[in-house]
Amino acid sequence: MAxxxxxxxxxxxxxxxxxxxxxxxxxxxxxxxxxxxxxxxxPHAHAKIRKIDTAKAAAxxxxxxIFTGADIEADKVGGxxxxxxxxxxxxxxxxxxxxxxxxVGKVRYVGDHVAVVIAETxxxxxxxxxxxxxxxxxxxxxxxxxxxxxxxxxxIHDAAPxxxxxxxxxxxxxxxxxxxRKAKHVTKIxxxxxxxxxxxxxxxxxxxxxNPGEEAFTxxxxxxxxxxxxxxxxxxxxxxxxxxxxxxxxxxxxxxxSKIFIYAEETICVWAxxxxxxxxxxxxxxxxxxxxxxxxxxxxxxxxxxxxxxxKILGLHVKTRANLGAYLSTFAxxxxxxxxxxxxxxxxNIPAIxxxxxxxxxxxxxxxxxxxxxxxxxxxxxxxxxxVAARELGMDPxxxxxxxxxxxxxxxxxVIMCYDTGDYNASLAKAMEIHxxxxxxxxxxxxxxxxxxxxxxxxxxxxxxxxxxxxxxxSLGAGVGLWESAEVRVNPVGTxxxxxxxxxxxxGHETTFAQLVAGRLGIPIENVAxxxxxxxxxxxxxxxxxxxxxxxxxxxxxxxLDKIEAKAKKVASFxxxxxxxxxxxxxxxxxxxxxxxxxxxxxxxLQAYIAHKFTGEQLEPGLKEGAFYDPTNFxxxxxxxxxxxxxxxxxxxxxIAKWTAVDDFGVIINPMIVExxxxxxxxxxxxxxxxxxxxxxxxxxxxxxSYMDYAMPRADDLPSFRVDHTTTPCPSNPLGIKGCGEAGxxxxxxxxxxxxxxxxxxxxxxxxxxxxxxxxxxxxxxARAAE
Amino acid sequence: MPKVSMTVNGKRVSADVEGRxxxxxxxxxxQRLTGxxxxxxxSQCGACVVHVDGRAIKACTTLALSCEGANVTTIEGLANGxxxxxxxxxxxxxxxxxxxxxxxxxxxxxxxxxNRLGYDLSEETIRHELEGNICRCTGYHNIVKAIQAGAAAMxxxxxxxx
Numbered sequence: 001m002a003x004x005x006x007x008x009x010x011x012x013x014x015x016x017x018x019x020x021x022x023x024x025x026x027x028x029x030x031x032x033x034x035x036x037x038x039x040x041x042x043p044h045a046h047a048k049i050r051k052i053d054t055a056k057a058a059a060x061x062x063x064x065x066i067f068t069g070a071d072i073e074a075d076k077v078g079g080x081x082x083x084x085x086x087x088x089x090x091x092x093x094x095x096x097x098x099x100x101x102x103x104v105g106k107v108r109y110v111g112d113h114v115a116v117v118i119a120e121t122x123x124x125x126x127x128x129x130x131x132x133x134x135x136x137x138x139x140x141x142x143x144x145x146x147x148x149x150x151x152x153x154x155x156i157h158d159a160a161p162x163x164x165x166x167x168x169x170x171x172x173x174x175x176x177x178x179x180x181r182k183a184k185h186v187t188k189i190x191x192x193x194x195x196x197x198x199x200x201x202x203x204x205x206x207x208x209x210x211n212p213g214e215e216a217f218t219x220x221x222x223x224x225x226x227x228x229x230x231x232x233x234x235x236x237x238x239x240x241x242x243x244x245x246x247x248x249x250x251x252x253x254x255x256x257x258s259k260i261f262i263y264a265e266e267t268i269c270v271w272a273x274x275x276x277x278x279x280x281x282x283x284x285x286x287x288x289x290x291x292x293x294x295x296x297x298x299x300x301x302x303x304x305x306x307x308x309x310x311x312k313i314l315g316l317h318v319k320t321r322a323n324l325g326a327y328l329s330t331f332a333x334x335x336x337x338x339x340x341x342x343x344x345x346x347x348x349n350i351p352a353i354x355x356x357x358x359x360x361x362x363x364x365x366x367x368x369x370x371x372x373x374x375x376x377x378x379x380x381x382x383x384x385x386x387x388v389a390a391r392e393l394g395m396d397p398x399x400x401x402x403x404x405x406x407x408x409x410x411x412x413x414x415v416i417m418c419y420d421t422g423d424y425n426a427s428l429a430k431a432m433e434i435h436x437x438x439x440x441x442x443x444x445x446x447x448x449x450x451x452x453x454x455x456x457x458x459x460x461x462x463x464x465x466x467x468x469x470x471x472x473x474x475s476l477g478a479g480v481g482l483w484e485s486a487e488v489r490v491n492p493v494g495t496x497x498x499x500x501x502x503x504x505x506x507x508g509h510e511t512t513f514a515q516l517v518a519g520r521l522g523i524p525i526e527n528v529a530x531x532x533x534x535x536x537x538x539x540x541x542x543x544x545x546x547x548x549x550x551x552x553x554x555x556x557x558x559x560x561l562d563k564i565e566a567k568a569k570k571v572a573s574f575x576x577x578x579x580x581x582x583x584x585x586x587x588x589x590x591x592x593x594x595x596x597x598x599x600x601x602x603x604x605x606l607q608a609y610i611a612h613k614f615t616g617e618q619l620e621p622g623l624k625e626g627a628f629y630d631p632t633n634f635x636x637x638x639x640x641x642x643x644x645x646x647x648x649x650x651x652x653x654x655x656i657a658k659w660t661a662v663d664d665f666g667v668i669i670n671p672m673i674v675e676x677x678x679x680x681x682x683x684x685x686x687x688x689x690x691x692x693x694x695x696x697x698x699x700x701x702x703x704x705x706s707y708m709d710y711a712m713p714r715a716d717d718l719p720s721f722r723v724d725h726t727t728t729p730c731p732s733n734p735l736g737i738k739g740c741g742e743a744g745x746x747x748x749x750x751x752x753x754x755x756x757x758x759x760x761x762x763x764x765x766x767x768x769x770x771x772x773x774x775x776x777x778x779x780x781x782x783a784r785a786a787e
Numbered sequence: 788m789p790k791v792s793m794t795v796n797g798k799r800v801s802a803d804v805e806g807r808x809x810x811x812x813x814x815x816x817x818q819r820l821t822g823x824x825x826x827x828x829x830s831q832c833g834a835c836v837v838h839v840d841g842r843a844i845k846a847c848t849t850l851a852l853s854c855e856g857a858n859v860t861t862i863e864g865l866a867n868g869x870x871x872x873x874x875x876x877x878x879x880x881x882x883x884x885x886x887x888x889x890x891x892x893x894x895x896x897x898x899x900x901x902n903r904l905g906y907d908l909s910e911e912t913i914r915h916e917l918e919g920n921i922c923r924c925t926g927y928h929n930i931v932k933a934i935q936a937g938a939a940a941m942x943x944x945x946x947x948x949x
Contacts, residue, residue: 019894199923201888286832708829714917718926
């Protein structure tokens with residue numbers, strides 16, 4: 001498609017600054033007179049703090065201030081919060097332990113914040129931190145997820161004596177039991193959803209700045225949602241009221257969920273700025289990121305599926321134990337509950353579903369949303385079950401899926417969600433054709449000739465995006481509404497600034513949002529600027545996560561543009577001396593129906609501001625409109641990914657031989673950007689399946705705390721991907737967008753593991769399927785085959 | 788404090804630095820060239836790649852003092868005003884970046900790849916040669932395409948110049 005409107009492959013407007021080294025990330029910002037913060041972190045997973053002696057450190061060169069939990073308490077700085085209330089089966093609220101920004105009395109994971117040293121230089125702050133003497137009384141750590149709630153486990157929080165955060169459920173247990181009684185076949189699996197560390201390439205960073213004249217704070221921070229950060233820092237942590245706290249999230253180098261949360265470090269930087277009377281800057285090094293950023297996933301699951309004599313699914317029972325780490329992070333409680341169990345229906349017509357989730361504390365870093373957040377875990381469960389069930393039934397896995405696909409919409413699942421639209425057969429058929437599934441048997445024979453094992457695996461995923469109708473999430477325990485805001489400011493010369501509460505940290509909003517506005521107003525895309533990431537410019541917003549910026553953020557812009565067009569038509573009617581009802585607007589021109597009288601958008605903008613053609617009684621001058629958009633439903637992107645792997649049984653190395661993705665994202669604004677999102681998501685999903693895994697030893701020491709120990713996907717671990725689409729527009733938002741940011745990460749792990757187990761001929765392997773694990777599994781499989 | 792002098796993007800610069808000052812700190816903090824990034828501190832991620840005397844090095848694990856008298860090129864030294872280096876242009880055309888944080892290092896590593904291996908780079912070669920650069924956003928798919936196209940464009944420019 002030519003031009004720059006919706007559907008065009010427009011090159012990104014933001015790229016020039018990034019490819020020339022002129023980006024403006026938090027660490028690129030320096031405030032006059034700034035000092036540097038360094039956090040002294042706990043070396044123990046679980047210990048009482050008997051005493052902290054800072055006297056020697058305070059006398060070190062360059063030290064400006066040293067603060068501990070006692071100072072936080074004395075200043076009545078509130079604790080970090082978890083903003084989603086979950087109730088257990090018995091109706092009791094989740095057990096939230098206190099989460100002070102600096103440890104008070106006890107440390108609960110390696111990397112927990114014990115003290116902050118603020119000094120003239122970072123090197124001086126580090127040197128002084130080494131001189132702080134902390135008298136710890138080590139306690140037995142709770143590290144193992146499976147046994148964390150066992151009798152005799154030490155309590156991590158007094159509030160949760162058995163380390164259980166909640167024991168929650170969703171669905172109809174009786175109906176599921178009845179379904180299993182009727183079943184001809186039951187498929188059972190046990191799954192590990194391995195713990196991941198998000199690893200956006202830009203480490204977290206913060207600068208706190210205090211202006212004593214105005215008694216106002218500014219926080220520069222690596223955030224996906226600066227307004228939410230301001231809200232939490234104001235209303236809950238109590239740093240400053242919202243009108244005295246400005247939060248700026250400038251260029252942010254990736255987030256993947258990990259920069260949603262309000263952490264100790266930025267809280268301390270902004271609080272300490274006033275304490276020391278200097279701007280305070282903190283930049284994480286990579287090991288700090290590994291230790292103290294919110295991790296992702298970490299589930300143990302047992303799942304059972306009941307199937308009738310015709311291969312139709314009757315019911316699903318899923319029991320999951322979720323690790324939430326040492327403290328409840330900002331949205332931690334919602335991830336293994338409402339972002340997980342409601343997605344267990346997948347693309348299938350399953351009459352009865354019952355999900356049980358027990359969330360536990362351990363002496364590990366907090367766990368929260370990471371790309372997909374609950375939905376990759378759900379997809380892994382249902383898509384592994386589908387593949388294993390098909391194998392047990394002797395059915396083709398694609399045919400088994402087709403038999404059980406939801407075929408009419410809207411479809412109400414037994415677990416909250418009402419799917420609005422989709423065509424699951426279409427994406428499966430297209431993916432199978434593109435992938436040449438028919439040629440797989442031949443390719444497998446060729447691999448066998450070379451001594452290799454070849455396997456093919458499907459993943460037919462669904463996700464719930466466009467998060468979310470505020471009233472709906474409110475009824476489920478969310479502490480906030482999940483609408484989005486937009487303001488469209490037309491300048492007198494006809495250029496346009498769009499202020500959005502969404503935040504771009506790689507998604508390309510400066511381009512896609514401008515495509516929408518330029519197309520709608522018929523103006524050059526160069527004349528549109530997208531403004532985001534500053535609470536002093538954008539009044540309020542909920543930020544970017546859950547693939548919500550297109551479906552929710554752009555819908556808010558559409559609403560504001562509707563108002564702009566209506567007002568501009570009024571202005572044009574005065575200028576063209578015609579009735580407002582007779583004004584048409586098309587391709588940037590306002591014209592009077594049935595005449596050749598017209599005026600372009602920029603001229604109308606000027607007329608709106610000079611206000612010579614109408615009186616104040618007739619019309620307000622100016623051309624600026626705002627809107628809030630609250631979605632009426634979730635959106636339901638879906639698709640089919642097919643992974644084909646080749647395994648060398650002698651080395652255990654798994655090669656991704658072929659990858660096909662066919663996604664239904666509804667209407668696509670910029671195919672180039674959407675494909676990029678899919679590529680990146682798949683890479684993270686393959687990373688989870690083959691390479692990545694956070695490992696704590698039995699003492700709670702993180703063994704994977706650098707890129708030398710945590711295997712990030714690199715270019716030669718991955719193939720090129722074949723990415724295509726089918727389209728059923730989303731009916732619940734004005735643009736028909738469903739969202740695309742998480743799809744790859746949601747679909748990929750199951751596809752890889754289905755392919756690997758297909759190649760191995762047995763199911764006995766867990767993620768990450770490293771060469772060692774695959775080698776062992778391959779040898780076991782070969783031995784079994786030889787018997 | 789010892790004094791260090793070098794040429795950065797064609798300009799002679801010098802500063803008094805602590806012995807432990809890294810090249811990346813010298814560039815970012817003393818020269819205010821913040822396009823060179825620090826992603827890992829352990830020479831793994833490559834966000835800090837710059838060219839020293841024509842060779843790609845990781846500025847996060849190089850002492851500034853060891854670059855005395857060297858000729859350093861950073862991401863800021865590639866474009867001629869708004870006229871992009873062909874590798875920069877290729878990253879934009881092929882959507883080889885998303886958040887942009889790894890991008891300066893990727894582009895500097897890619898140009899070094901072309902300098903060493905020529906203008907006709909296979910996908911396999913590019914993927915292998917990128918072992919010292921990590922990107923979390925793109926899945927490398929479009930980075931590989933961008934480097935292949937950028938390399939060819941650099942070759943075309945050389946031919947045109949001759």
